[in-house]
Amino acid sequence: MKTITRTKPFEQILEDISLDTRVFIVGCGTCATLCHTGGIDEVAAMAERLTVAGKIVTGVAVPPTGCDEVTGEMRYVFRDQLRAADIVLVMSCAFGVQTAASQLKKPVAPALDTLFMGKEGPAGHYSEICMQCGECVLVYTGGICPVTACHKGLLNGPCGGTDNGMCEVGNGRECAWTLIYNRLQSQGRLDHMRRYHPPKTHNAVLRPGIIDLTHSREEAAAQ
Amino acid sequence: MSRFKEALDSGKFVITAEIGPPKGVNVEPMKHHIALLKDRVDGLNVTDNQSSVLRYPSLGGALLVKEMGGEPILQMTCRDRNRLALQADLFFAYSRGITNVLCLTGDAVVVGDHKDAKGVFDLDSVQLLDAIHTLSEGKDLAGNPLDGTPRFCKGAIVTPEAQPLEPQLLKFEKKIEAGAEFIQTQAIYDLTNFSNFMDYARKFQVKILAGIVVLVSAGMAKFMNKNVPGIFVPKALIDELAGAPKGKALETGINIAARTIRTIRDGRMADGVHIMAIGREESVPRILDLAGIH
Numbered sequence: 001m002k003t004i005t006r007t008k009p010f011e012q013i014l015e016d017i018s019l020d021t022r023v024f025i026v027g028c029g030t031c032a033t034l035c036h037t038g039g040i041d042e043v044a045a046m047a048e049r050l051t052v053a054g055k056i057v058t059g060v061a062v063p064p065t066g067c068d069e070v071t072g073e074m075r076y077v078f079r080d081q082l083r084a085a086d087i088v089l090v091m092s093c094a095f096g097v098q099t100a101a102s103q104l105k106k107p108v109a110p111a112l113d114t115l116f117m118g119k120e121g122p123a124g125h126y127s128e129i130c131m132q133c134g135e136c137v138l139v140y141t142g143g144i145c146p147v148t149a150c151h152k153g154l155l156n157g158p159c160g161g162t163d164n165g166m167c168e169v170g171n172g173r174e175c176a177w178t179l180i181y182n183r184l185q186s187q188g189r190l191d192h193m194r195r196y197h198p199p200k201t202h203n204a205v206l207r208p209g210i211i212d213l214t215h216s217r218e219e220a221a222a223q
Numbered sequence: 224m225s226r227f228k229e230a231l232d233s234g235k236f237v238i239t240a241e242i243g244p245p246k247g248v249n250v251e252p253m254k255h256h257i258a259l260l261k262d263r264v265d266g267l268n269v270t271d272n273q274s275s276v277l278r279y280p281s282l283g284g285a286l287l288v289k290e291m292g293g294e295p296i297l298q299m300t301c302r303d304r305n306r307l308a309l310q311a312d313l314f315f316a317y318s319r320g321i322t323n324v325l326c327l328t329g330d331a332v333v334v335g336d337h338k339d340a341k342g343v344f345d346l347d348s349v350q351l352l353d354a355i356h357t358l359s360e361g362k363d364l365a366g367n368p369l370d371g372t373p374r375f376c377k378g379a380i381v382t383p384e385a386q387p388l389e390p391q392l393l394k395f396e397k398k399i400e401a402g403a404e405f406i407q408t409q410a411i412y413d414l415t416n417f418s419n420f421m422d423y424a425r426k427f428q429v430k431i432l433a434g435i436v437v438l439v440s441a442g443m444a445k446f447m448n449k450n451v452p453g454i455f456v457p458k459a460l461i462d463e464l465a466g467a468p469k470g471k472a473l474e475t476g477i478n479i480a481a482r483t484i485r486t487i488r489d490g491r492m493a494d495g496v497h498i499m500a501i502g503r504e505e506s507v508p509r510i511l512d513l514a515g516i517h
Binding site: 151152153154155156157158159160161162163164165167168169177178180181190193194196197198199200202 | 302306328329330331333334342344345346347348349350353354364380382385386387389390391393394396397400401409452453
């Protein structure tokens, strides 16, 4: 599972950093590299475009993982280039942007939009696999997540918009409940579809999610 | 007990029709349709931001039906409100004499006219049915006691032409287990297919109202076959519409609707029909006349 990102329109990036002339660019050697949105090549291309647009690029860096605290090391390695910059343009997911913001002591701007946690299919194709809802039901749904794969996140079966295995929202999206039905049927477990799922607990994890996992559920409940 | 529920329980052939609220606050055309239909049917179903297109609310339309002496059936989708708002609207509805509810998931936001809106879907249609049952036991969804208990006649929908059909039927059964007392079907045109569905549906303690959508042209029929999930208009009907004299396609569609209703009623194929005129409400009295329903 990785974080899928998409580059913001260049004009949007220029507007977002319109107050700033000197830019330091940070990429990410993990998810954004795999998505081709923040690897070495994309960071170099961004530096060139910004230069053409009249910005001064004081330096670039692609740490192994943009979200890791090691990003903080850049403060020392790229001290002068960072000091010279008005802003840090971060070509990673929002986690990397927030890490840079807290570690580098500089204003930051995201160059990417963070879309979802997903998997990679054919080159350039990504699909969402988990919404991190905190109440996993995959045992009842043949290992296909209805919360994620169904556009409406329905728990109790298909809606009336299901159409020969496709979803009413179009764009080639499949009906999750047809997939689930086919999977459960092949496993001889269709009775799982008869199970009534009550309304979800949307606060299974109180947002923002902050949790102490040093204690078991039982210990935590006893406290 | 609501008048509509009494009609369902009486064993008579039940007729309901649909009222579409306006895009805006001019309710006069809607009031005209209500006046036209309220004494010809057992219930008037008011749509809830149908097809995810913003409209005057179903609650407001249902209230107008009630105030004008008709029997409202409140359509309630799960798309636009979370469980607090749904329960609060149910309290309001019941307090104003609106005691029939049709529970729907609701179309996806992106098929409508506010494509950037957040789709809520805090509950689904089965959970909404169950929620209404919970309210009828004097408790809200959080388990708190109610001051005054609403008791609704509750319904849901099914799509007998869905492909694949079995997942749809499994959900149909869950809706009945969750307390659905009546089921409206998506528009049906192929009566052989519908008859097969009814052979199955008859096994359950629930009233089935066959969905009737008036066809206005061969083009509309072809469009629905291609674009509307779960609708199948047989070729013979498309040919009949295509063969209508110029300017007479709507008349042919009205005749088809009337004939379908008559066949369903005379053959006792369903417990009633639900007529969705979709902008052709003026034609509903004629359809009923031609079907021999007075």
